[in-house]
Amino acid sequence: MFSHHLIDILQSFNTWVVIGMIGQFMFTMRFVVQWLASEKEQKSVVPVSFWFFSIAGGAIVLAYAIHKGDPVFIIGQGGGLLIYLRNIYFVVNERRKTASSSAA
Numbered sequence: 001m002f003s004h005h006l007i008d009i010l011q012s013f014n015t016w017v018v019i020g021m022i023g024q025f026m027f028t029m030r031f032v033v034q035w036l037a038s039e040k041e042q043k044s045v046v047p048v049s050f051w052f053f054s055i056a057g058g059a060i061v062l063a064y065a066i067h068k069g070d071p072v073f074i075i076g077q078g079g080g081l082l083i084y085l086r087n088i089y090f091v092v093n094e095r096r097k098t099a100s101s102s103a104a
Contacts (some may be wrong), residue, residue, distance in 0.1 A: 010083035027057025048091055054084040 030053035038045040058081045065073035 016064060016067050019060060019067075023057050023060025023062075023064055025057070026053055026060060029053045030057065048088075049086050051087050055081065055088065058084060062075065 030050045033044070033047055033049045033053060037045045037050075058077050062074065062077035062081060065077055
């Protein structure tokens with residue numbers, strides 16, 4: 001029964017399903033990089049790559065949600081993207097401040 005369902009799913013794959021899966025993979029990778037960075041530091045840390053994976057995965061999943069016309073995912077991913085972009089803004093500003101204070 002399960003194998004027939006899986007075969008049906010695999011046969012119905014299309015470009016948008018692949019795009020959605022890539023987006024979900026990118027989004028999942030943010031947890032992997034955060035986990036590895038935290039293990040390395042032996043404390044909870046959020047590396048910059050976490051935010052870039054969040055943006056990439058969120059944008060791809062948002063494109064998929066728009067294609068599917070799914071308002072739940074459109075709102076969820078759209079709101080998340082704003083937060084991820086804001087966090088990148090904070091990271092860039094902090095690095096600029098650090099660089100300018102080091103140069104002074």
